[in-house]
Amino acid sequence: MSDLAPLLTEPHLLLAVDGVTVDFDGFKALNGFSLTIDRGSLRVVIGPNGAGKSTLCDTIIGRVRATDGRVVFKGEDITQLPEFEIVRRGICRKFQTPGVLPSLSVLDNLLIAAQKDRRWWRSFGVAEAVEEREKVDEILETIGLADRSHILAGELAHGEKQWLEIGMVVATDADLLLLDEPTAGMGPAETSRTADLIRGLQGRHAVLVIDHDMSFIEQLNGRVTVMHMGQFLKEGSVAEIRKDPEVAAVYLGRAAE
Template identity: 50%
Template structure:
């Protein structure tokens, strides 16, 4: 089922066309990689979907009711089920892993619920911590984690919000080889239940994801298909892989 449809989106900044009649769809569940050279429009695409940037033309249709996300606030879009993880982890470093996840748990946020917690929240927290490989580190401060572990914690904080779509920006950057392998496995698992879009420069990491790839160039879709299909495309080789 199509969860997200980007339909004819265009946006310019000071005369520069950052997105040029961009259209494609994301299914649910699905794992999708979005690649392309610097300036291809990858970040702007995520900014538009999450409500940070409003396009000049086009629609972003969401869910079974084809709700148009254009013009809605970032918080409203997040509540609708769109989660975004930026390249640099943004966790509360002085708080424990448990406290970071607890603050992110979706549900009743009245002061008593946050202060005393709820039994179902505790079960959900344990489930998320296990999923992201940090159950054994729940009591540690987030600032003591490795770079890769902080990335997993932030993904866990997104999961706590119960998103249907996760937009993940360059998750492999700065990770050790072992962390990269674990991140690949995590994203693949999540994509069996969610729509997961990974924006990435590292082609080895993209190849290990073994998913459908969308190549952006000059704000439009240049090619789409399997990793082998897009990496053999002469235009992709010319504008991206050949550099």
């Protein structure tokens, strides 16, 4: 395990994945992988299929258990915590396939996500708190769905469903947002709009984006971490990653000039 101890007390540090290995019956989906994310920052993780990107998200959120190493969030070791406890501490994940509630309106999807009091009776007939409604109205503007707030979520176009789910993740007020391929199935115009949306989240939230679309990644203009075979390969700006010959060989699929 790498030694990130000197960093863990730094006020700017939000998340540290410290030498994490995930072993599935001899197959190491993650192999001594390390990553740090600062508060309010934007990080993009790329890599070929099978590189371990989704396993990384699963491990951070507690769906998969590390067999070695640790995940530290806000200075606390969360490696062995159940997923619901990790979510309570301020990490929320959006999956590749939209997980909206199709029979509820756009507004109701966001109001449910924004509820701070999640006791079961809170969701039935009790007026939402004023502050939650104000927050939801702001999010509707941010995701561009203010004029469609009373449409059933199931009637939205695919890209709109992706934006709604990003809005639902934002509504939780999580400090760290995990976005797994947020532009999957989108055209160029929707992809560009999604990049604008995600860039606008920086500062209020730290955002970890998993993706493979280099055009989208360039528009995000965040720091890029490259994974290969469950390991850390390279890290840098988009320009640095694009011209790196090792990255080109294992990920971008072209020879270095």
